[in-house]
Amino acid sequence: MTFLIMAASLAVLALLLYIIRSLRVIGSKLSALQSQQKKNFKEFERQVRIQQQEIKKMALMNYLPFIEKNKESWKFVVSITSHSPRFDSLAEVLEGLKLQVLQPQTILLNIAHDEIAKLPSQVHELASSGLVTIVATEDLGPAKKLIPTLGSHKDLPIIVIDDDLAFDPELFLHLMVQHYLYPHAIIASRVHQVTTNDKGEVNSFEQWNKQYVDSDGPATNLMPTSGAGTLFPAGSLHADAADANQYRELSNYTDDLWWYFQARRNGTLIRRISGFSDLNFLEDTQEAGLWKNGNQDRNEANLLNLLQKYGNPLHL
Numbered sequence: 001m002t003f004l005i006m007a008a009s010l011a012v013l014a015l016l017l018y019i020i021r022s023l024r025v026i027g028s029k030l031s032a033l034q035s036q037q038k039k040n041f042k043e044f045e046r047q048v049r050i051q052q053q054e055i056k057k058m059a060l061m062n063y064l065p066f067i068e069k070n071k072e073s074w075k076f077v078v079s080i081t082s083h084s085p086r087f088d089s090l091a092e093v094l095e096g097l098k099l100q101v102l103q104p105q106t107i108l109l110n111i112a113h114d115e116i117a118k119l120p121s122q123v124h125e126l127a128s129s130g131l132v133t134i135v136a137t138e139d140l141g142p143a144k145k146l147i148p149t150l151g152s153h154k155d156l157p158i159i160v161i162d163d164d165l166a167f168d169p170e171l172f173l174h175l176m177v178q179h180y181l182y183p184h185a186i187i188a189s190r191v192h193q194v195t196t197n198d199k200g201e202v203n204s205f206e207q208w209n210k211q212y213v214d215s216d217g218p219a220t221n222l223m224p225t226s227g228a229g230t231l232f233p234a235g236s237l238h239a240d241a242a243d244a245n246q247y248r249e250l251s252n253y254t255d256d257l258w259w260y261f262q263a264r265r266n267g268t269l270i271r272r273i274s275g276f277s278d279l280n281f282l283e284d285t286q287e288a289g290l291w292k293n294g295n296q297d298r299n300e301a302n303l304l305n306l307l308q309k310y311g312n313p314l315h316l
Helices: 003-068 084-099 115-119 121-129 141-145 147-152 171-181 245-251 253-265 296-309
Strands: 077-081 107-112 133-137 158-160 186-188 191-192 222-224 230-232 270-272
Touching: 003 245, 077 141, 077 147, 077 270, 084 107, 084 115, 084 121, 107 141, 107 230, 115 133, 115 230, 121 133, 133 147, 141 147, 141 253, 171 186, 171 230, 186 222, 222 253, 222 270, 245 253, 245 296
Parallel strands: 077 107, 077 158, 107 133, 186 270
Antiparallel strands: 158 230, 186 230, 191 222
16 A cells, blocks of 8 residues: 555656646747747837838928028038947947938947947948948047047037937938028937026026926027937037047036037027937847936036036026
């Protein structure tokens, strides 16, 4: 009897082990299937987004005859930077710029010297095709997207964009239309409103109205947040804007504050365009973003630096 009980117990145990192993195999297969389905869905979403952009582009082509008659007024360059944690998605961002209704004279990709060799082959292929020009520069963090270009392209508007976003195909067109209407103002897709206390002093950065949409300007109290698409007219920034040493000393890693103060030092106003406040982030790009890496603290400290150096930007 004891032998039969032990044999039955061993049989049950063997059965349980078989079931557990089978469930693990099934679970592994299901996990792989879900992963593949997720990839397929992402690719489907990407294709839908491209098709939507193509449709928008075709709808906006009616603007082009007018632009063709006024070619000189519509020349501009695009300036962008990136760093190695985001290189995997960089080619997708650059390829997406082909869908813009209004095309730039050139796209300048400013990369730190020691990261040039890390660029994916697809990006080098885009450079070989003429779509982009890779510029080796010193590592200025996010300020690489504009400081090198200020020195090399002084006579054309510069449109700055970030490397983690997908852009509507009419973005450059709308920025340039507003530039045509307000030729001396910085044109921005997104802005913060600078607020003041009862004495007229600038509040802490935390107290500003973020992603402000209640007025468009041009105004002194709108600070452009450059990554979603910001146009800087030639001569709109003080000459010190291109001074890398001053930038590091006063505003390191808070480039938007730097551009804002240097704009106000030149008497430049900021104009917001409506309809582009939503950010279409590319997948797996945000873990390396500034906001998740201490930029909140830098904004407060560097705002104080800039106020002490230059004074109230609303009165410059």
